[in-house]
Amino acid sequence: MTMTKIALALSYVIVGGVLGGFLAGFDRILTARMQGRKGPPLMQPFFDVLKLMEKRTVVVNNHQTFYVACFLIFIVLTGTLFFVGGDLLLTIFALTVAGIFLVLGAFSSNSPFSIIGAERELLQMMAYEPALLIAALGMYWITKSFHVSDIVSYGHPLIAVLPGIFISVLFILTIKLRKSPFDLSTSHHGHQELVKGLTTEFSGSSLAMIEVAHWYENIMLMGFVYLFFASTPIIGIAATILVYILEVLVDNIYARLTWQFTIASSWIVTGALAVTNLMAITLFLK
Amino acid sequence: MNQISFLILFPLVPALLLAVISNQTFRNVIVWVSSLSLIFVSISLATAHLGGSPEFFSVESPILEKLFFGGEILLSLYLLWRCKGITKKESYIPVLIILQAGIGIFLELSGKLPKVENAFYVDNLSIIMALIIGIIGTIICIYALGYMKEYHEHHTEIKNNTRGFFFIFFLFLSAMFGVVLCNNLVWLFFFWEVTTLCSFWMIGYSKTEEAKRNSYRALGLNLLGGLGFSLALFYLTFLSKAPTIELDKLIHAGSLLALIPACLICFAGLAKSAQMPFSSWLLGAMVAPTPVSALLHSSTMVKAGVFIIIKMAPVLQHTTAGLLLAGVGGVTFLMTSLLAVSQSNAKRVLAYSTIANLGLIVTCAGVGTYEAVWAAILLVIFHALAKGLLFLTVGTVEHKIGSRDIEDMGSLIIVKPFLGIVMLIGIAGMFLAPFGMLISKWACLKALIDASPILAILLAYGSAPTLFFWSKWMGKILSVSSKAKALDSPVDSNEAIALSSLAIPTILTCLLFPLIASVAIEPYISSIYGQTISLSQGNLTIMTIMLGLIILVPLGFIFYPRKQKHVFGYLSGANVSGSASFLGAMGVVKDVANRNYYLSSAFGEAKLTIPSVFLGIALITGMFVVVLL
Numbered sequence: 072m073t074m075t076k077i078a079l080a081l082s083y084v085i086v087g088g089v090l091g092g093f094l095a096g097f098d099r100i101l102t103a104r105m106q107g108r109k110g111p112p113l114m115q116p117f118f119d120v121l122k123l124m125e126k127r128t129v130v131v132n133n134h135q136t137f138y139v140a141c142f143l144i145f146i147v148l149t150g151t152l153f154f155v156g157g158d159l160l161l162t163i164f165a166l167t168v169a170g171i172f173l174v175l176g177a178f179s180s181n182s183p184f185s186i187i188g189a190e191r192e193l194l195q196m197m198a199y200e201p202a203l204l205i206a207a208l209g210m211y212w213i214t215k216s217f218h219v220s221d222i223v224s225y226g227h228p229l230i231a232v233l234p235g236i237f238i239s240v241l242f243i244l245t246i247k248l249r250k251s252p253f254d255l256s257t258s259h260h261g262h263q264e265l266v267k268g269l270t271t272e273f274s275g276s277s278l279a280m281i282e283v284a285h286w287y288e289n290i291m292l293m294g295f296v297y298l299f300f301a302s303t304p305i306i307g308i309a310a311t312i313l314v315y316i317l318e319v320l321v322d323n324i325y326a327r328l329t330w331q332f333t334i335a336s337s338w339i340v341t342g343a344l345a346v347t348n349l350m351a352i353t354l355f356l357k
Numbered sequence: 358m359n360q361i362s363f364l365i366l367f368p369l370v371p372a373l374l375l376a377v378i379s380n381q382t383f384r385n386v387i388v389w390v391s392s393l394s395l396i397f398v399s400i401s402l403a404t405a406h407l408g409g410s411p412e413f414f415s416v417e418s419p420i421l422e423k424l425f426f427g428g429e430i431l432l433s434l435y436l437l438w439r440c441k442g443i444t445k446k447e448s449y450i451p452v453l454i455i456l457q458a459g460i461g462i463f464l465e466l467s468g469k470l471p472k473v474e475n476a477f478y479v480d481n482l483s484i485i486m487a488l489i490i491g492i493i494g495t496i497i498c499i500y501a502l503g504y505m506k507e508y509h510e511h512h513t514e515i516k517n518n519t520r521g522f523f524f525i526f527f528l529f530l531s532a533m534f535g536v537v538l539c540n541n542l543v544w545l546f547f548f549w550e551v552t553t554l555c556s557f558w559m560i561g562y563s564k565t566e567e568a569k570r571n572s573y574r575a576l577g578l579n580l581l582g583g584l585g586f587s588l589a590l591f592y593l594t595f596l597s598k599a600p601t602i603e604l605d606k607l608i609h610a611g612s613l614l615a616l617i618p619a620c621l622i623c624f625a626g627l628a629k630s631a632q633m634p635f636s637s638w639l640l641g642a643m644v645a646p647t648p649v650s651a652l653l654h655s656s657t658m659v660k661a662g663v664f665i666i667i668k669m670a671p672v673l674q675h676t677t678a679g680l681l682l683a684g685v686g687g688v689t690f691l692m693t694s695l696l697a698v699s700q701s702n703a704k705r706v707l708a709y710s711t712i713a714n715l716g717l718i719v720t721c722a723g724v725g726t727y728e729a730v731w732a733a734i735l736l737v738i739f740h741a742l743a744k745g746l747l748f749l750t751v752g753t754v755e756h757k758i759g760s761r762d763i764e765d766m767g768s769l770i771i772v773k774p775f776l777g778i779v780m781l782i783g784i785a786g787m788f789l790a791p792f793g794m795l796i797s798k799w800a801c802l803k804a805l806i807d808a809s810p811i812l813a814i815l816l817a818y819g820s821a822p823t824l825f826f827w828s829k830w831m832g833k834i835l836s837v838s839s840k841a842k843a844l845d846s847p848v849d850s851n852e853a854i855a856l857s858s859l860a861i862p863t864i865l866t867c868l869l870f871p872l873i874a875s876v877a878i879e880p881y882i883s884s885i886y887g888q889t890i891s892l893s894q895g896n897l898t899i900m901t902i903m904l905g906l907i908i909l910v911p912l913g914f915i916f917y918p919r920k921q922k923h924v925f926g927y928l929s930g931a932n933v934s935g936s937a938s939f940l941g942a943m944g945v946v947k948d949v950a951n952r953n954y955y956l957s958s959a960f961g962e963a964k965l966t967i968p969s970v971f972l973g974i975a976l977i978t979g980m981f982v983v984v985l986l
Contacts, residue, residue: 129922129923130924131923131926141907148906160803171824175831179835181949186832190953193829193954197822198821205817208802211806212806272926350811
């Protein structure tokens with residue numbers, strides 16, 4: 072048991088990042104095709120990160136790199152926890168800790184653009200947290216366990232009983248994947264109102280660490296989506312890929328929205344769909 | 358029994374001494390000696406009884422009964438006398454005092470009061486409370502030594518009544534020990550009212566108009582709660598099918614017999630813990646000197662309210678009234694967490710967060726299942742530590758930088774590194790995994806989803822703003838401004854000792870909490886419910902790993918090679934003098950100023966306070982309607 076867990080943990084630490092990198096490459100090709108461009112090669116994100124590593128790291132102060140390192144470490148820890156089948160609530164809390172480290176890194180620079188980015192990142196965390204927690208509660212109610220391992224081996228498709236929760240997770244996934252219309256805290260392009268928001272003052276290897284952390288994070292999030300379909304692995308994988316394509320599509324057809332809309336819409340969607348879903352199953356599926 | 362009488366009676370000795378001595382050296386010696394004795398005795402009480410089954414002590418002493426009766430009358434007379442300062446709007450206060458005193462005197466003279474078999478008791482919950490009072494309470498007293506000296510140096514306009522301050526402080530400690538160790542509800546109620554008096558006196562300390570009004574509001578609302586307690590005693594004596602005024606017998610009577618008095622007592626608990634709709638008094642109480650906020654209004658006195666509600670949990674379990682009570686807590690948690698987002702005054706943020714966490718404890722206690730009570734007790738412990746620490750830190754920071762506004766605490770980590778680190782530990786302790794409060798919240802979520810999903814949803818929504826307002830505060834402290842310079846003004850040694858001795862346990866309890874749970878909480882739970890929960894080893898390992906990382910990674914960075922190139926922050930290329938100022942559009946040099954988001958248009962007090970108060974009133978009314986029908 073412990074041996075398989077260690078094996079799982081190691082394979083996530085090694086493979087998770089690589090897979091995340093390919094996902095990012097896939098994302099860029101897909102985006103390009105949607106915009107009628109050819110797009111970069113699949114390996115482009117890896118080239119980018121390698122190039123960033125080569126560059127000299129320019130910082131405003133020494134603390135920044137520390138926070139970013141913590142961000143990366145905690146993201147990997149979160150994913151590891153998830154993929155070894157650990158406690159889902161604990162995983163969500165670890166994800167929060169990781170997010171806060173990134174925010175603190177941005178605060179630390181005391182530069183206006185990064186601080187506004189940091190504030191917006193916190194707003195986004197506030198927007199998505201209820202949906203994630205309620206999703207965990209819903210899965211617990213059905214499977215009677217908070218452990219990812221038990222949820223995966225439950226045997227019946229969770230999507231059938233948790234459709235509302237699933238949609239609310241899709242909604243906040245747009246925030247988590249930093250896609251439009253909810254990419255308030257950073258933007259993939261310079262020259263916008265926030266410059267690069269949260270990541271304005273990061274460069275070189277620090278920026279590379281942030282990129283790699285996102286790869287790990289995205290794989291974990293896709294794992295979360297997979298949980299809803301875990302009873303049939305092939306459908307699960309297909310659904311996960313479809314969800315990602317959908318997120319890229321949404322990214323391309325929406326303009327960025329305000330923080331007020333982000334919080335209000337995610338809380339309302341969570342309230343209307345996830346809460347109703349949870350109340351329904353607790354009333355009818357004792 | 359010796360330890361119990363020592364804990365209740367001994368604090369009166371330093372109280373009286375400190376009331377007459379104004380020499381600072383003598384005061385230091387008295388406070389230190391009596392604090393150390395209280396710490397020693399409360400620990401020895403714990404070592405003697407911890408983990409065991411509840412023990413009861415009978416006291417056959419007519420004189421003692423007369424003394425308590427006399428004390429009650431004196432208390433009411435003193436409060437009536439203090440009513441000379443009330444305004445027309447506050448004229449309900451004397452009415453409440455007379456009503457309460459009337460019920461008290463009537464009960465005593467009627468001769469119908471049920472006979473009390475055991476007047477005092479010790480169980481694991483009261484030991485936990487006694488340790489909180491005995492250790493955190495006395496640490497705050499030591500802190501107050503340095504604080505009050507500086508306080509009067511900063512506020513020369515306020516009349517120096519440090520003697521009265523320390524008298525009340527130790528009187529309060531005595532009363533708190535009484536509240537958690539008394540099995541005789543009449544006596545417990547007497548101590549309860551003494552804490553109300555202490556709080557009233559302390560809030561009015563500065564004698565400003567605002568302080569006076571706030572102190573009367575606190576008095577009025579707590580007396581209203583106290584009236585609930587009086588009515589419970591009245592009910593238990595005259596109307597109950599199983600008359601008793603003993604706490605343990607009341608709890609064992611079960612929901613069928615004891616629900617009405619239990620709800621009345623919980624009403625008093627709600628007022629004391631400043632739950633909606635009573636929350637305004639605790640916010641007003643922030644005008645008091647900071648050690649008072651730490652001791653009375655976050656670590657101990659407000660905990661008396663949740664303590665008594667936790668005690669009632671077995672009665673409330675599986676009742677609609679209990680769920681409605683839990684709803685009061687849940688609504689309070691959600692609303693005050695949102696309200697805290699809109700505050701930039703550090704003490705108000707702490708006050709709102711205190712009310713929120715007490716709300717969470719009430720939620721768990723109202724649900725009343727063994728899992729929920731387990732989580733509630735864990736919350737009590739961690740909150741007392743971390744919040745006490747935070748209040749004290751804010752107090753010291755205020756004296757050093759001259760402001761308690763979070764916006765003025767920018768770069769605190771550079772300006773005053775010790776205070777910055779201590780404050781970070783306190784904040785992390787409040788909301789970050791794997792620190793104490795987060796562990797408790799996690800336990801709460803698990804307990805609530807099993808008992809009542811709607812309460813778990815309130816918790817899920819309420820914890821989101823919590824992370825927002827704590828993180829932006831943390832960010833403020835950690836931001837490194839190029840203008841920031843280290844401040845050369847040492848922290849008073851008493852204050853530094855107090856801060857360190859709260860900060861270290863805040864971290865240690867994360868490592869030791871499985872031990873605390875198995876030694877103190879689980880015996881209490883299993884003695885009442887016959888079953889208990891124990892933690893899964895896997896999760897404990899993970900939390901230890903997380904804590905290890907949070908502590909070790911910073912150490913690793915001491916040896917990190919510093920080859921990085923330093924530049925100034927990006928200001929769209931218009932930087933002037935580094936990144937401290939920039940060249941504005943009209944060619945004017947402007948300073949860079951970063952401020953946090955407060956979202957007052959969405960979560961401001963003007964918007965949320967009134968709806969929350971109404972929700973609170975509705976739920977409490979619902980609770981009584983359900984009980985009485």
